[in-house]
Amino acid sequence: MKFIDSHCHLDFSEFDANRESLINACVAKGVSQFIVPGISLAQSQKLLEFKATYPQIRIAAGLHPYFLEQHQQSHLESLYNFAKTNKTQLVAIGECGLDRSIFNLEKQTFLFEHQIALANELELPLIVHHRQSHDLIAQSFKRCRPKNGGVIHAFSGSIQQAHYYIKQGFKLGVGGVITYERAAKTRAVIAKLEPQHLVLETDSPSMPLSGYQGEVNTPLHIPNVFDALYGLKPNSDKFQLAEQLYDSCSDVFCI
Ligand SMILES: [Zn+2]
Structure with a gap:
């Protein structure tokens, strides 16, 4: 079985000591491709070099709401120019989105909607971050409709919210x-959804799996996430499920 980690921050310093051996170990376990999101202008620009070093890595460019204080209004124009110049190197715009735990939703909304417009212009999908913000994201999508779908990263929401995003052309990150x-x-919600609407992710180095709390998360755990998903869909064929999830990810990011 082969897998893609659709969301992992492999450029973070947690991996400085063992990045190359980690990637090799992942590939040996069938995790053969990695999507690394952008979080700020400077870091998105740096990812180009990162991608050149590690051929299994695909990159996106974006302004993450967690790092809101770093983002200047001028960064949007710079991000636009950078993404336009390097469009063939990018698989998505993001990680962008709205997070109610972060102060200044007005600035977040401004940056998010401009990144949707950028993705639309470059015909790229989006990697969307949310926290207690499905209602606000839906409002933004109304004002600025994403044309090329993308992934709702770390989806947690109701079945209605899941269907809404699927209708907007999005996959849900599991x-x-x-x-x-x-x-x-x-x-329960994930169990009800067809695999073609789902993609696997770890969000490494964050979001450790059950049993690994307190440890640095890595894409080596993608097969464990897959096993948990398979456990929710006991009537499916395991190999076919893995293939559907792989195709779902390669489909949304055109890889
Ligand atoms: Zn992330």
């Missing part, structure tokens, strides 16, 4: 959260 018994609501 990560370590489904390995926790307490995530009963998300597990």
Whole structure:
């Protein structure tokens, strides 16, 4: 079986000591491709070099709401120019989105909607971050409709919200959260969705799986996330499920 980690921050310093051996170990386990999102202008620009060093890595460019204080208004224009010049190197615009735990939703909304417009102009999908913000994201999508879909990273929401995003052309990112018994609501929603609407992710180095709390998460755990997903879909064929998830990811990012 082969897998793609559709969302991992392999450029973060947590991996400085063992990045190359980690990537080799992942490839040996069947995790053969990695999507690394952009989080700021400077880091998105740096990812180009990163991609040149590690051929299994695909990159996106974006301004993540977590790093809101770093983002200047001028960064949008720079991001636009950077993404336009390097369009063939990018698989998506993001990670962008709206996060209610971060102060200044007005600035977040401004940056998010401009990144949707940028993705539309470059005909690229989006990698969308959310936290308690499905209602606000839907409002932004109304004002600025994404034309090329993308991924709702670390989806947790109701079945209605899942169907809404699928209708907008999005896939839902499924990560370590489904390995926790307490995530009963998300597990129940994911269990009901067809695999062609789902993509696997780890969000490394964050979001450790159940049993690995306190450890640095890595894409080596993608097969564990897959096993947990398979556990939610006991009537499916395991190999076919892996293939559908792989195709779903390669489909949305055109890789
Ligand atoms: Zn992320």
